[in-house]
Amino acid sequence: MTTQTAALPAEAQGKLPRQIPYIIGNEACERFSFYGMRNILVPFLISSMLLAYLPEGAQRDTAAKDVFHTFVIGVYFFPLLGGWLADRYFGKYNTILWFSLIYCAGHACLALFESHATGFYTGLFLIALGSGGIKPLVVSFCGDQFDQSNKDKAKVVFDAFYWIINFGSFFASLLAPLFLRHFGPAVAFGIPGVLMLIATIIFWLGRRNYVNVPPSGSDPHAFFEVVKTALRTQVQEQGRPGLAVAVAGLAIAVGSLLLWSLHAIGLLSWWPESFGFVITACLALGVVIALGGIGTSMQLERARGAHPDAAVDGVRAVLRILIVFALVTPFWSLFDQKASTWIIQGREMVIPHDVSWWPSFLIQDAAQMQALNPMLVMLLIPFNNLVLYPALRRLGYQPTALRRMGWGIAISGVSWIVAGALQLWIDDGTQVSLAWQTLPYALLTFGEVLVSATALEFAYSQAPQAMKGVIMAFWYLTSTFGSLWVLLTNASVRNEAVVSHIASTGLSENAFLMFFFAGFAFLAAAAFALYARTYPMQDNYRTA
Template identity: 30%
Template sequence: MIYHVFICFVYFFPLLGAIISDSWLGKYRTIFYVSIVYALGQLILSASATPPFGLPARELSMVGLLLIALGTGGIKPCVSAFGGDQFILPQQERYLAMFFSLFYFSINTGSLISTLLTPVLRDTKCFEDECFSLAFLVPAILMILSIVIFVSGKRMYKVVQPMGNLIVKVSKCICHAISNKVKGRERKCDHWLDHADDTYENKLIEDIKAALRVLKLFIPLPIFWALYDQQGSQWTFQATRMDGRIGGFVLLPDQLQAVNPLLIIIFIPIFETCIYPIFEKIRMINTPLKKLVAGGFLASVAFIVAGLVELELEKTYPKLPSEGFAQIRIFNTMNCPVTLTMTQENKEDKIIEIKSLSMWADLEVEAHGSVTLPYTANFTTCNNKGYTNLINEVPGNIIAAEATASSWVITPLGLQYHYEDYVDKPDKGKPSVRALIYLAPEVNGNSSLTFVDSSNATVLSITVNSSVFAHSKPKQFDKPDTYSVFLDEYLLKKDVPFRLGGAYTVVGSYLPSLQEITGEVITVTQPNSLHMAYMLPQYIIITMAEVMFSITGLQFAFTQAPESMKSLLQAGWLLSVAFGNLIVVIVKGSRPFERQVYEIFLYAGLMAVVIAIFAVMTIFYKYVEMPEEEVSDRAIPLEEQNGNVNPTYKEDEK
């Protein structure tokens, strides 16, 4: 929810950036000033993740995210339009199209590097935990460097000056037209905006008409972004439940997002040099609006594929406690089998033999509110192995609450200890482990259960209390791997695989009187079995959709905008992304379905219906033809900057 609210702000603030740019500062100065805000937000975000500072982490991180949203909101509507300003239209229109592709190519190159590198930086250790502060600090430093590079090229830029408080003028013009239309019903006009011609000049009215024609087409488009931006949320969560092993390398769930920018880098030249020329020759998908329609349908197909993957993934999900039932697990920490005779109302007694260092489970115990199951534990076999002070027949009750998973632990003291267990797959996808180790009273002090990798480095340590048996809370490994398990210096198990999505419990006991240290690793929740490669088709399709939809949309918004409103329409295009993420927030907040797969198919259906409506709307749109010489009066000539020859200028040969 926080992720999509943040993305919503990121794409809402471009409207503010467009107002500032077109009304007061101009594109160059707006980019410069808000980039400073952006870098400041990243520095604050890094500071919020630095424990020694003693700062309120959550509140400060929200401030950092807000400043980043403000900063990127100012940059987004200006940077692409600022790049477009460097070209003379229509003579250099083909270079403009190439610029937008290269612009998008550059963005995705940075995204590829970031999505691969940032999780690695985060997984390094600092302050005895994951190093989020470093993961945020590196892009902050790079952002500061980018500001220096941007400013150093100022003398080479063509800078178009702002053209007045456009948003206010447009708003007043529209309100005036509506007011006149309501008051003067007898007057007939070709367009309702013409009612404002008594106060406002004709050029402004015509520019607003052109802008509204484009903005009207943007109305159905937010649904595309509702699908697209779930790569960073729903699709990443989907990946946490999948296996990322590739040979000796393990791909982390959030690193899978690198597939999108990598494919973008591959697809852009393919589409520009091969696919689009073929479409041109066969006169199919050969206009910007047709490309937008095709991209929208591809997004729907991508989510249908994602839904099919989710159906397969559901087969690997653990069985969770549900209404009307309880789950009971019994762990035996002793190196001997224990027999339980369990009494159930209106049923025959159930005799359960729990093997040494093992787990027994019943995942569907009928329970309404709670259920009490009397039992008798037989320790005869354990006494025969030298255990002392054990009563052979020990009575007791197992109590389980409805819709919960309760775990009970057998120790030489009997069946006294229990806790509410968490049996779902770990949230981050990384393997988790819990310790159930009984230490005899003669063991002085605490012991440590440690997990050692192949280089003999301790990657995880769990303290085991000797005074009273106490189970540990589950801990997560930094990465899935094969580890050896030690109780102090004693090797319990060697080379145990701990995989993505698995939940494990180490059971055992340390009994000096018997000169016995035993242990076993039990898999409570099976690790992920479906490979992340199954997600590649949906990533390939959504990336093809993005190439046809996003790049084309940016170019369409720029070329169809009047000269005075280019940044405004760029902001309008980006605003559709904000509303798309707002759709996700609303759907997630309402929780319409228990099963995730239904929500995925809902998005696929909505996308198909909305893009069909959009396709019909495009039939009635007439493209704006570029005049032969449309250069702003306030634009500095491309071939001259501040009275000097612009070193970057070269007359277009064609």
């Protein structure tokens, strides 16, 4: 395994690096393993012994959703750890390999401990740690394999990379529910574990061919170094109001965790029972980021001189992007519930085996409807780029990155209006065909393509080169906070006053929450549109 890009002989220039198939093969198997276990987690929990202490129905459904979204929070939090270890100490290859082994151990726990709560939840933690740890690294490791001689091949590989992610997700979403239905949880969770082991072996087999860029180590002008300088610098007769705001955020975060700890050991009774460690820790992190960002913005100019102007301007760009990301988090609260709330709804619907056009030989479970998402992604991206966006431009409407993201959030809200309407139909006692879920899935996936794919392009263009890694870490946190909103909502419906209010509307709890999340998305889309009007666009693509 080489440690830097060596000069290539003339006859080798422009060729596809021979190590790329190892990375693509690894990604295909890893994505099947992840989505295979993720997409059967909620239906398994609802019917498992792990939640047998709860009566069947709403309580068990809510508990299953809580476990699922807690898991998602972990998956999108641990990229911070993986990226930091790779950049500072171990490099991408070693970090990916070690976290992949942790990932395999997690899958083994799920297969072996299907009826043992401690073993099963340990497995979920290990998968969250392993999957999250490698998440920010594989794509950038793939990019490290290219240099100036063959950079024209990189776009082809990245297109193949994105396609293989959806390919693995499609077949995992289609097949894993069948494995659970026909062979039981040990096999259903074991097969993704075998795929993850194969993914790790494939990655390891390419070890002698990889270009391994050494870890960068400590950077004196990194994001957090500039932030620390800005907050600590004293200006005569001006005080440090930004530092006070940032310290207040840290104090609130530490205080919240302390109160939770006192409640956990029985020394505090008034702390909300439903606010467990995960909710408390995520809220604490959110307060630190929000008030730390505000405080830094107030004093950022004080870092000039101690750091290059480019580094200071880069931090300013990151802080502006963070506001955009914060307004995107409601989208993820809707999107990730397709693997929880929508599966639960689908279990109340009727699979239309009696109609000739329904593929009864294949679609036998509501969880399989999730396969629509990756299939539609593969169709919508070329449709948008080749048909929709050019047509809008001809009509005089420029589909800028911010406009696409704002519309994506709003369209996700429309998908939940449709899901809510289906729920009303179900609540009326009507037998509703599962085929109707195709419509909200299509709308939600359209929103995803407008938000997710566009956000990566937007963040890359807005952040200077030295800050792109920080931006990716914050981008993954948007999914963490999206699932936090779901946990908070689930916690609120355990409150008697909230339950009474829902009952007074004449809606079922499920229908009410669907319309609530739709409204949440519309509110976020409106706020996003207002902020987008004043956002100062940058162009930080590197020069040729």
